[in-house]
Amino acid sequence: MQFEQMKEELLQRINNKQLVNATVSQPRQKSNEIKRIKLKPIELKGIYHIQLEYQFERILKHENITMEKFGESLDGILEQFRQLHIQFVNEIVQIQLSKKNKVLWKSEKSKEKQVNLSHNRKKQYLLDDATPYPFLIRLGVQTEDGKVKKQKYDKFKQINRFIEFIDDSLDHLPKDKQIRILDFGSGKSYLTFALYHYLKIEKGLNIKVTGLDLKKEVIEECREIASDLQYEDLEFLVGDINDYNEETAVDMVVTLHACDVATDMALARAVKWGAKVILSVPCCQHELNRQLNSPALTIMTQHGLIRERFAALATDSIRAEILTLVGYETQVLEFIDIEHTPKNILLRAYYHGQKPTIEQRKRYDEFVQFLSAKPFLQNELQDYLNS
Incomplete structure (x- = not known):
């Protein structure tokens, strides 16, 4: 898959409100103060947004972006990071980018997930606090x-x-x-x-x-x-x-x-x-x-x-x-x-x-x-x- 095609695939799914959550990791530069970005959809005043949670070493910062502006933000994210793990409604996508933006795209079907647009939903853990382990x-x-x-x-x-x-x-x-x-x-x-x-x-x-x-x-x-x-x-x-x-x-x-x-x-x-x-x-x-x-x-x-x-x-x-x-x-x-x-x-x-x-x-x-x-x-x- 080509780099531009990959972006189009992502934006199409997100525009169709299929995103449940995503984690962006592996900064391209070691000097990057942002270590990870988490994405989730939220609804603010009846308008669909994507919330970006920027994870620094000791602090978190949040930014809420409308879909009209999200494409530009995605460009910036892909310039800084090499790995994406994305949970869509019924699909999990793993993306790995090389230094020259060669795309490795892996996709697998998943059980259908519900999209939660609540702004103040509880923290998402790698181990879910409602799943018995x-x-x-x-x-x-x-x-x-x-x-x-x-x-x-x-x-x-x-x-x-x-x-x-x-x-x-x-x-x-x-x-x-x-x-x-x-x-x-x-x-x-x-x-x-x-x-x-x-x-x-x-x-x-x-x-x-x-x-x-x-x-x-x-x-x-x-x-x-x-x-x-x-x-x-x-x-x-x-x-x-x-x-x-x-x-x-x-x-x-x-x-x-x-x-x-x-x-x-x-x-x-x-x-x-x-x-x-x-x-x-x-x-x-x-x-x-x-x-x-x-x-x-x-x-x-x-x-x-x-x-x-x-x-x-x-x-x-x-x-x-x-x-x-x-x-x-x-x-x-x-x-x-x-x-x-x-x-x-x-x-x-x-x-x-x-x-x-x-x-x-x-x-x-x-x-x-x-x-x-x-x-x-x-x-x-x-x-x-x-x-």
Whole structure:
């Protein structure tokens, strides 16, 4: 299909009010501040509009456009992004654009969907909050008929936010072999089960997932749930990050709330295994707090609470920069709203192998020297930083 023909096909369906929703992703330029755009039809004062939800790293912005002006907006969208996932009334369309706008169009029939033109309709999740999912029922997030329990709604939102990060990572995972995924410090494993469900069941990918945690009783419970759900490619092991030596290569490493340098151990392992995707939510960053010695910051660091928070932010900044220096495209993102937990930073890194510039390394060295920091992760990856 030619590029212009593709636009005509889209506009025809949208003009015929067949659009249910759409997601536009994969910015052509890494510098693009807009990471994703979601589209949905709405009715304002009796007039049909398309609402565009622009998703930046930390904020959302909305714009409502009449059909007369939507064609011009679509041109701008296609200039900036390479992937579209579109749900029409009875059809799902996936579009992938090459750098030269070669079009890959995939279409499949779907069950008929209702178009909701309400302006204030509820948030659309990758996991629907009215659909029963066996793993969420088993974990106590949903009732047997698929309703999210009131006291578990924050957990449901967290799970969906995590799945959005997983969904964004799909293009960075291998297509020609089984995808190997490790989750260090899996704990009760809400997100481990969610990851497995989304990639294996929703997306049909060939994956093998291992959850690792020190708490034997928690691991035994997770094993029982995985067995009951017949999740054959999901295993749980009792073990420590530092002692796990069963792998030589891993495609994705997830580490959620590993305490202090345990996060750094997991990040170092991920780099050494050549992981293409790293998702890390750090916790309890004490290392830099103990080392911090910068007279210029005394106005801040003389206060224990401020010192602790500054040290945590500086630690995650250092981690992100080290990952960048060893060949990753690294982002620091908000995992969930800060009102739900203060541990809301997620480090997301995709491997591209690009060498850092002299200026990047100099900037990093000056920063850690200013703080009198001797980062654990820097020591663990010294050979990679010097290569």
